[in-house]
Amino acid sequence: MELIKVKNVKTDFGDKVVHDGLNLHVNEGEIYGLLGPSGCGKTTLLREMVLLQEFNAGSIEILGQKIENISEEQAQQLRRKWGVLFQFGALFSSLTLAENIALALREYSTLSDAMIQEIVAFKLDLVGLKPSDAFLYPSEISGGMRKKAGIARALAMDPKLLFLDEPTSGLDPISAREFDELILQLRTMLGLTMVIVTHDLHSIYNTLDRMAIIDNKKIAYEGSLEEVTSVKNDFIQTFFGGHTK
Numbered sequence: 001m002e003l004i005k006v007k008n009v010k011t012d013f014g015d016k017v018v019h020d021g022l023n024l025h026v027n028e029g030e031i032y033g034l035l036g037p038s039g040c041g042k043t044t045l046l047r048e049m050v051l052l053q054e055f056n057a058g059s060i061e062i063l064g065q066k067i068e069n070i071s072e073e074q075a076q077q078l079r080r081k082w083g084v085l086f087q088f089g090a091l092f093s094s095l096t097l098a099e100n101i102a103l104a105l106r107e108y109s110t111l112s113d114a115m116i117q118e119i120v121a122f123k124l125d126l127v128g129l130k131p132s133d134a135f136l137y138p139s140e141i142s143g144g145m146r147k148k149a150g151i152a153r154a155l156a157m158d159p160k161l162l163f164l165d166e167p168t169s170g171l172d173p174i175s176a177r178e179f180d181e182l183i184l185q186l187r188t189m190l191g192l193t194m195v196i197v198t199h200d201l202h203s204i205y206n207t208l209d210r211m212a213i214i215d216n217k218k219i220a221y222e223g224s225l226e227e228v229t230s231v232k233n234d235f236i237q238t239f240f241g242g243h244t245k
């Protein structure tokens with residue numbers, strides 16, 4: 001089942017055309033990568049998918065709902081069905097990790113305090129953080145732990161879909177690989193579908209089921225790693241740093 005359908009999406013910022021007819025789909029349960037050279041419009045597409053950015057033409061359907069011309073009420077309902085972790089999507093520095101994770105639950109649910117604490121503890125455990133980490137502030141933890149806490153916050157409302165923008169950027173290699181493992185575990189445990197913008201070749205190899213490479217305003221290549229890297233041309237060779245078959 002296709003959870004995301006992008007059809008002929010066009011985006012410009014004034015004179016600058018960023019997307020000129022993008023087409024892709026993401027299947028349920030898939031870890032799908034948005035790749036491409038710097039500035040090709042990956043983050044813009046991700047922002048369009050999560051209703052933070054308008055596009056000029058075409059159509060995007062998420063979880064069966066077309067998002068162009070969506071009403072505010074429908075948009076609010078849809079936003080609760082996905083979690084997002086942006087590259088600089090910092091946690092609120094004045095709140096503990098537990099308070100950060102609980103934020104959406106307090107805003108969108110009528111659950112009791114005790115129930116919210118239980119859910120927070122469960123989410124912390126899910127991402128590999130300790131119960132005692134709940135009381136720490138973002139400034140007191142490492143970058144890797146912050147990313148994990150960001151994922152725990154994104155998972156607070158039990159989303160079906162997770163959108164991640166450059167999740168391993170800024171992490172040391174060990175934390176980055178730990179993060180890849182976490183992504184794979186979460187998919188297995190929760191059956192999540194994920195869309196990940198990434199430049200990280202290790203993450204691309206370790207985690208992605210399929211990917212789209214945006215170049216020159218279009219989806220230049222789409223498919224599994226095997227399919228994409230079997231293309232014999234200079235662009236693909238350079239993009240994958242010569243690590244193709």
Ligand SMILES: Nc1ncnc2c1ncn2[C@@H]1O[C@H](COP(=O)(O)OP(=O)(O)OP(=O)(O)O)[C@@H](O)[C@H]1O
Nearest residue numbers: 013016018036037038039040041042043044045197
């Ligand atoms: N709000 C905006 N106003 C004007 N131009 C924008 C805006 N947002 C993005 N752009 C431009 O659109 C292009 C695509 O940006 P985007 O951030 O989507 O690229 P990207 O592929 O994610 O890049 P990177 O890999 O460097 O993060 C860039 O040229 C950028 O400068």
